[in-house]
Structures are given as structure tokens and as C-alpha cells.
Amino acid sequence: MLMVSDDVRTPVRYGTSINHATDRVHYWRDFIKHYSHPLSKWIDLWPSNPPCYKESVGKYAEATHVLHNQLMEAISESLGLEKRYLQEEIEEGSQVMAVNCYPACPEPEIALGMPPHSDFSSLTILLQSSQGLQIKDRNNNWICVPYIEGALIVQLGDQVEVMSNGIYKSVVHRVTVNKEVNRISFASLHSLPMNKKISPAPKLVNEDKQAAYGDFSFNDFLEYISRNDLTKQRFIETVKKNKF
Ligand SMILES: O=C(O)CCC(=O)C(=O)O
Numbered sequence: 001m002l003m004v005s006d007d008v009r010t011p012v013r014y015g016t017s018i019n020h021a022t023d024r025v026h027y028w029r030d031f032i033k034h035y036s037h038p039l040s041k042w043i044d045l046w047p048s049n050p051p052c053y054k055e056s057v058g059k060y061a062e063a064t065h066v067l068h069n070q071l072m073e074a075i076s077e078s079l080g081l082e083k084r085y086l087q088e089e090i091e092e093g094s095q096v097m098a099v100n101c102y103p104a105c106p107e108p109e110i111a112l113g114m115p116p117h118s119d120f121s122s123l124t125i126l127l128q129s130s131q132g133l134q135i136k137d138r139n140n141n142w143i144c145v146p147y148i149e150g151a152l153i154v155q156l157g158d159q160v161e162v163m164s165n166g167i168y169k170s171v172v173h174r175v176t177v178n179k180e181v182n183r184i185s186f187a188s189l190h191s192l193p194m195n196k197k198i199s200p201a202p203k204l205v206n207e208d209k210q211a212a213y214g215d216f217s218f219n220d221f222l223e224y225i226s227r228n229d230l231t232k233q234r235f236i237e238t239v240k241k242n243k244f
């Protein structure tokens with residue numbers, strides 16, 4: 001399935017993913033329906049072809065889950081919080097593996113693989129087959145993330161921005177396309193549990209630094225994206241108490 005946006009305001013979108021951004025809300029709703037089903041442990045959502053997919057991607061998903069836990073410990077420590085701050089929630093959280101495919105594009109200058117956005121996740125761990133990802137720096141310039149074979153890219157998501165009371169910022173990113181090669185990326189999006197309200201860590205809130213965000217859950221995020229266009233306003237802007 002190739003999805004090309006007919007949106008004339010922005011460059012067309014050229015690419016597809018197993019849970020394409022515009023389709024993600026439907027994908028996630030289905031995923032959550034299965035996930036919250038009492039028999040969810042026995043419901044197999046993996047594609048059966050190619051036959052090695054389930055085993056290889058399954059192992060990769062397990063490894064990224066472990067890495068996510070370790071990175072969250074390091075982030076908590078760096079903020080002066082307990083190493084195991086939110087550990088239980090992290091263990092019980094969800095993980096979505098988004099497999100994105102961006103075909104070589106005849107007119108890359110008028111297309112984008114994925115429009116600018118930040119991830120709702122705590123962290124996204126990304127593996128890319130070639131260059132294409134760009135991040136926005138604090139001066140609003142787009143910076144290419146270089147391709148390094150086998151390297152994992154870790155992106156901070158909205159949940160860490162809120163939990164850290166804005167000390168860390170979730171990264172705005174987009175994906176460009178090119179004329180020569182098809183690009184594939186595996187984005188492993190890790191999140192705290194659906195109904196867990198995420199708010200600034202109490203230790204990071206004081207008289208000098210008030211809570212800069214209200215609380216929100218993954219469910220609130222899903223509600224938001226089912227009604228709003230994420231390319232017009234990032235979800236995190238809606239939970240900020242003061243615009244800064
Ligand atoms: O393809 C990429 O490099 C990034 C994909 C992405 O941003 C996402 O799946 O949220």
C-alpha cells in the first residue's frame with residue numbers, strides 16, 4: 001500500500017508504514033482492543049510472512065524493551081530521581097513497533113516521507129536503513145541524522161518531556177525521501193500504560209519551578225489524535241500550562 005497525501009498545503013507524503021501516522025489512531029485502537037482483551041497473551045498479531053519475521057523482530061523487540069528500561073533508569077538518575085522511578089509503570093507499559101517504508105521518489109523536493117511531529121512515547125528507539133530522518137534544532141533548523149550502519153537512534157518523546165518538567169524536550173522530527181533508494185525504518189515506540197496519568201515528577205516541581213505541564217495519559221493522546229490534525233498542533237502544546 002502506497003499512501004500519497006493529496007494535502008496541497010504541505011509537500012505530499014510519500015511512504016507507508018504498518019501503522020502509518022494518519023492511520024495510527026485506527027491501528028492503535030485495534031491494537032488496544034486486542035491488548036486489553038483478557039486473552040491478549042494468546043492473540044497473535046504478528047504477520048506470518050516471511051516466516052522468520054516473527055522470530056527476528058520478536059527478538060529485536062525484546063532487546064529494545066530491555067534497552068528502553070536501561071535508558072529510562074539513566075534518564076531518571078540524570079534528573080536526580082530514583083533510578084527506578086516509574087519502573088513498575090515502565091514494565092507494564094506498551095511497545096509499538098512501527099515499520100515504515102519510504103519508496104524512492106521521483107520528485108523528492110515536493111514530498112516528505114513523514115511530516116514534522118514529536119512522538120507521544122517515553123522514548124523511541126529507531127533503526128534506519130539509510131539517511132532520511134531530520135530533527136529540528138533549537139534554532140528551528142532541520143538537521144540530518146547521519147546514517148551509521150547498525151546504529152540505534154534514541155528519540156525523546158512527549159512523556160519524558162512532561163515527566164522531566166521540561167528539562168528534557170521531546171524531539172520534533174520529519175522524514176525526507178530521495179530519488180535513489182527505498183528506505184525502511186523500524187521505530188520502537190515505548191510508552192507508559194494506557195491509563196497512567198503522566199505528570200512532572202514531584203521532585204522536579206518547587207517554588208522556583210512550577211509544574212509546566214498538566215497530566216495526560218496515552219488514552220488522552222489517542223483521543224486527541226482521533227479529533228485533531230497533529231501536523232497543525234502538537235499534542236504536547238495542549239498540556240503545557242504556560243507557553244514557553
Ligand atoms: O522513519 C523514520 O526515520 C522516523 C519514523 C518516525 O518518526 C515514526 O515512526 O514516528
Ligand SMILES: [Fe+2]
Binds near residue numbers: 117118119124173
Ligand atoms: Fe516519529
